[in-house]
Amino acid sequence: MTRVDWTGGMRFVGQGTSGHEVAMDAAAPLGADTAARPVETLLCALGGCTGMDVVSILRKMKAEPKALRVEIDDERATEYPKVIEKLRLVYVVTGNVSEEELKKAIELSLAKYCPIANTLAGVAKITYEARVDAA
């Protein structure tokens, strides 16, 4: 079970079975801007989930990157309920990885291994770009 506790103002602190805390807060003046917003936290969860997959899959291909980041933009409906309609992910890798290897790893993650992407893909159109930068 994951439990999220209100700690006053607009601050909430969550904790899942791992025991590690995840803090969130709203922007001032409603909140006190002490931690990330919930939607940012969701986008981070998506990036961490698919990022872990991509690192794992590239390792299995003997193509471990030197650096990897995932940039994420979301597009929400303009009227309530403001459902996330589009997610655009840019994977930027440096190291001895080919674009083909990176694309294969990303596609396996998005289509099969990342439960967060798998879930969000049922609602939002997810697109990605794979970029291998010089180290």
Add this chain to the structure above:
Amino acid sequence: MTRVDWTGGMRFVGQGTSGHEVAMDAAAPLGADTAARPVETLLCALGGCTGMDVVSILRKMKAEPKALRVEIDDERATEYPKVIEKLRLVYVVTGNVSEEELKKAIELSLAKYCPIANTLAGVAKITYEARVDAA
């Protein structure tokens, strides 16, 4: 834009436009268990999102709670892709709040104001329980 950086092992650190960091890690031995898992982070984001709504709505009803927590359980498909199929939320409030007020606030959040719940509801069946405990 939200950006999630791999910092080695299975650790990722995300940062959205607020500038606050959200760290994630895998369990040992794959990761080093330094931070929450991505799916826990997602569930925390959901709890923080709907929790902020419920506090705000109860305040507007002049029924600000003394304490509030949201407990969340998810149920995922047993085969890949392991899509989140069910989400069960239990809202536990103490303070001068009636069960009717709490339910109204929760339903407004889930149906209209919380973009994370609105999005996940397109894929997962979301159910909730509203509990007002003695202070």
